[in-house]
Amino acid sequence: MTADAVETITPDAAVEGKSRGTVPAARHETFTVDYHLAAPPSTVFEAFADTPVRRRWFKLPGRQVSYHHDFTLNGGETASSVFTVPGAAPERLAYASRYLDIRPGSRIVYAYTARVDDMPRWTSLVTVELQPHLDGTHLRWTEQAAFLTPSAEPEHDFPHLRGATRLRLNGLAAALGQPQGSSTTPVRM
Template sequence: MTDRNVVHATFTLQRTYRASRHKVFAAFSDFKTKQKWFGSDAPEGAAANMDFRVGGREHSHGVAEQHGSTHAYRFDAIYLDIIENERIIYAYDMDADGNHISASLTTIELTDAPEGTHLKLTEQGAYLDGFDDPKIREDGTAGLLSALARIVED
């Protein structure tokens, strides 16, 4: 039997992109654009859909490589607040290999910067039963923000 426990953690990542707020926001709100960076490592057979509106949901699942092993992942989110070109708030949960690994609340804030757009992402997470941990999630999210840069700064 799995030891039941919850680790709570909050992390904040900040990036400045050489792109307009409109372009950065579109990378989150346009499904095809988001797939290019959020699902860029998703193999053939991965599934995803997105209804980008308050109350709308996003879902993806597929297989990914992590630490030399292949894992089946599921991501389910609900959008709680959207202010075009300024803010996105969503709650999401994740499964890995059939285990519920986390539940999180993410806030994305976009502001003007001299070089383009400043993005501030804050995630408050509950990491469950030792299947995930805050450092792994923060590193994975940082990788996604790097992938986002390759899309919006081209």
């Protein structure tokens, strides 16, 4: 067994002393994106809370898209779509989150899982902090991700997640009717 694999033992196999095989170990990454928006924290917060506004900036790629959003403590969001790339089989994408902490105008904490073809690719804990800053809001997005099932190119999994977060925040700025916000380079911790 390599350092990158974990042995999985089924209950029946444990009794017989047999293992079913190995699965890759989860890889963990943390990053932070600081972003400035030219809107007060209360307006930025509402862009997370108000479902029609959220639909303008939080999107899954593809067709056959469905969404459900319950912005309450212990509520959450589900989204699914079918994503097609020329020359490849369609992928079924799914997102499911649960809100763990909601502080109006200042903080949102949630956990989510991203699935591709019913396999959990990664799960994350996200903290979004909103602070008044000069002419708007300083948004700090901190995400702690556990990559559970690597893609065909696992070296791209973490950069893909970071890049998608930056694009999502650019979409947030557009949904608020402003040019792309300014951000610092995501920092690995």
